[in-house]
Amino acid sequence: MSFQIPRGTQDILPGEVEKWQYIEQLARDLCRRYNYQEIRTPMFEHTELFLRGVGDTTDIVQKEMYTFEDRGGRSITLRPEGTAAVVRSFVEHKMYGQPNQPVKLYYIGPMFRYERPQAGRFRQFVQFGVEALGSNDPAIDAEVIALAMDLYQSLGLKKLKLVINSLGDVESRKAHRQALIDHFKERIGEFCADCQTRLEKNPMRILDCKKDRDHELMATAPSILDYLNESSRTYFAKVQTYLTKLGISFEVDPRLVRGLDYYNHTAFEIMSEAEGFGAITTLCGGGRYNGLVQEIGGPETPGIGFALSIERLLAALQAEGISLPLETTxxxxxxxxxxxxxxxxxxxxxxxxxxxxxxxxxxxxxxxxxxxxxxxxxxxxxxxxxxxxxxxxxxxxxxxxxxxxxxxxxxxxxxxxxxxxxx
The missing domain is CATH 3.40.50.800 (Anticodon-binding domain)
Known part of the structure; x- marks a missing residue:
């Protein structure tokens, strides 16, 4: 009987694994310079953590999680992303009481999602991410974005595009939410079943739908930027000022959303514009999540972070024809x-x-x-x-x-x- 590797996974063999080691070491060195410390969390958690920490209206929770019942009858899930587990650890170990704030953490490790395998996307993949918890300063938003850009540029990638948006505060989101419901409700029957469910639960998620992205109502949907109150506009302007002063080019895209209810203010993605990279161009996504710590049982604590796939990063390097300076002697x-x-x-x-x-x-x-x-x-x-x-x-x-x-x-x-x- 012969055995084959499960679909959507990969063996990283000698000759290739050195690339991973190089990237991971570069990421660790970069985090050391930015004063982010490593955290390692379990590869599985109680399912309820991801229902609360990722959101029950997301594709991750509804369609992609590897969930099973252990021998004690507990529902367990292989982690599909890193943020929820990091925040759970932050709360459980009362890191919010540490004297040095914000708490700046990073992680590197395997994640698991049941999705259709394709170029650069696997059912087991390795994610590098950072989380900064405990600061409302827009400068920390710019720092997190700078760290992500620094990693890509340190590896020689040039065909990058940074896209940012503001999701506003609770007040701004509430006004925008109602505007979206009013915009879509009369013709929501023309949208997919997921979007129909999202209309009342989380209408901003409709804007992120891949199936209906070409529907005419998408192009005319109300922009969150038109619903930002004064404090949200000021915050977003400061983030842009910091990025400009750091020499980081960016585009503002009002259609960029992070669809979870607790996301607010800054949202961003880094994309590859390399020819032949593929239809899915996103390399990295991140944003501010000021309600997540409370959702997981902690005190009111602001946070911001990003996550990126090492597999996607390697694909971007290949698309730009970049060889890493590996020590193989x-x-x-x-x-x-x-x-x-x-x-x-x-x-x-x-x-x-x-x-x-x-x-x-x-x-x-x-x-x-x-x-x-x-x-x-x-x-x-x-x-x-x-x-x-x-x-x-x-x-x-x-x-x-x-x-x-x-x-x-x-x-x-x-x-x-x-x-x-x-x-």
């Missing part, structure tokens, strides 16, 4: 010739590794020529050859594979020699 490959030399080589390779040098040897009793070919395939910077004759003299021949220069080195100084040569 081996420091030293030690070749053995003779039984006694083979034993000593095992010791020497271990000593190289203890000194922090990536080293390898033969484990298949291959001839010298085959060992040298293996060293070449591994891109070894240096090859050291030890035979029984050299062992008797307590020397080893070390070859620089780039220059071809060969040097006889004493065994006692071999590790230090290679260490210095690799500096």
């Amino acid at each position: 081996l420091g030293c490959y030690v070749v053995s010739l003779g039984e006694k030399a083979k034993e000593e080589v095992t010791v020497l390779v271990h000593a190289l590794r203890q000194a922090g040098i990536a080293a390898e040897k033969d484990y298949q009793d291959r001839k010298v020529k085959a060992q040298l070919k293996a060293a070449d395939r591994l891109n070894a910077q240096y090859v050291a050859i030890l035979g029984d004759d050299e062992l008797e003299k307590q020397v080893i021949n070390v070859k620089n594979m780039q220059t071809g220069e060969q040097t006889e080195v004493s065994l006692a100084s071999f590790v230090e020699y290679v260490k210095q040569a690799l500096v």
Whole structure:
């Protein structure tokens, strides 16, 4: 019986996984510079968390969650996104009481959604995201956006478009909500079943519908920007001022929505405009969610964050023809010739590794020529050859594979020699 990987998942093999490691390390370094600390939450949570934290009118909750009942009869869900779990942890561990505010967190880990697999979209995917909890300052909105843009640009991506919008405060959202209901209700029967359900529950979600996006009422739907009160307009203007001062280009799109009821003020997406990237151009999405902490049982606490898919990021790099500067070389490959030399080589390779040098040897009793070919395939910077004759003299021949220069080195100084040569 043969087994195959489940649909919508992938094996990331050696040769490819190095790209993931590079991106993840870059993200961690970037978060360190922005003073965001890593948080790790379980890969599954109680289902109720996502019903409250993501929203029961979303496609994620209605159609895409991997939910099951455990042996104790509890409804458990594999996490479909990162924000709800982070906020749950924030509340459960009373991080809102920490002296340093806002609390700035980031996460990297697998998420799970049952959706139709396509290019750059999987049922298990890796998400990188940040959450800043505890500040109403529009400067933190600009900082979160800057961090996301910084990651993409640090990797060399140039064909990017940042789109922002304001969803306003509660008062503004309430007025806009009624305007949307009035706009759509007479012809809501022409829309999909999901939109018909959303009309009363969350009419802003209609604007995000993929099935009905070309319906004529979409183009004439009331804009949230026309319903912003004075404080919401001022807040949005400050976010734009900060972005401008940071040198970050953006477009304002009044149709950009984050459809959950607790989202407010800033919403944003970063898109790829690379030719051939695909119909779905969004790389990253984020926004401010000032009601989410309360929804999950905590005190009134403002928050803002974003999430992005590593798979989508890799697809964008490929679309722009960008190769990552991966370190794929081996420091030293030690070749053995003779039984006694083979034993000593095992010791020497271990000593190289203890000194922090990536080293390898033969484990298949291959001839010298085959060992040298293996060293070449591994891109070894240096090859050291030890035979029984050299062992008797307590020397080893070390070859620089780039220059071809060969040097006889004493065994006692071999590790230090290679260490210095690799500096």
